[in-house]
Amino acid sequence: SQQGEEDPQALSIQEGENATMNCSYKTSINNLQWYRQNSGRGLVHLILIRSNEREKHSGRLRVTLDTSKKSSSLLITASRAADTASYFCATDARGAQKLVFGQGTRLTINP
Amino acid sequence: DAGVIQSPRHEVTEMGQEVTLRCKPISGHNSLFWYRQTMMRGLELLIYFNNNVPIDDSGMPEDRFSAKMPNASFSTLKIQPSEPRDSAVYFCATSIDSYYEQYFGPGTRLTVT
Numbered sequence: 001s002q003q004g005e006e007d008p009q010a011l012s013i014q015e016g017e018n019a020t021m022n023c024s025y026k027t028s029i030n031n032l033q034w035y036r037q038n039s040g041r042g043l044v045h046l047i048l049i050r051s052n053e054r055e056k057h058s059g060r061l062r063v064t065l066d067t068s069k070k071s072s073s074l075l076i077t078a079s080r081a082a083d084t085a086s087y088f089c090a091t092d093a094r095g096a097q098k099l100v101f102g103q104g105t106r107l108t109i110n111p
Numbered sequence: 112d113a114g115v116i117q118s119p120r121h122e123v124t125e126m127g128q129e130v131t132l133r134c135k136p137i138s139g140h141n142s143l144f145w146y147r148q149t150m151m152r153g154l155e156l157l158i159y160f161n162n163n164v165p166i167d168d169s170g171m172p173e174d175r176f177s178a179k180m181p182n183a184s185f186s187t188l189k190i191q192p193s194e195p196r197d198s199a200v201y202f203c204a205t206s207i208d209s210y211y212e213q214y215f216g217p218g219t220r221l222t223v224t
Binding site for chain 2: 048088092101104
């Protein structure tokens, strides 16, 4: 089964609103990463948060990590049409030298 | 840097034919990953290499799939013989090390008829 699972599977909001996506995972991790995939393209790395960090910012992105709940959230503030994409979380289970990706959240920003 | 380069970008072939997908990693990246993405199964890790050595091929669906990395600049994923259910987008990704952020290529869209 997937190590990381995103919620919701799809999200549609108006431009300018904030978008929040969640990720839950099962085993202890070293770090958690978020990626974006535009239609027909490869995934693009957005942000990495380590297991000893609780919050991280990058521009309009804010990521939180709660290791006690084994969950993370990605917040995109002041959304733009260009943010329309699928967003994936990826985790590296401790002892496993690889990332495992979730199924992704499809985000649609309506102009 | 040109990023991860994959070729071809699109491949249409008939069932039973051999298909070879190619990947050139970013210079200096020691880890290389092959993924397959479909609507039904999402993004699946097929195999990954560290320093040209295959580390985990547990995601390779069956013996029809094979991957090689003869040097730090080149990797191939081969399907022989191909089947319609192999139709998918195949991504190559590389990173400095297996725990770090991965850089994805543009993908190869494979259609097997």
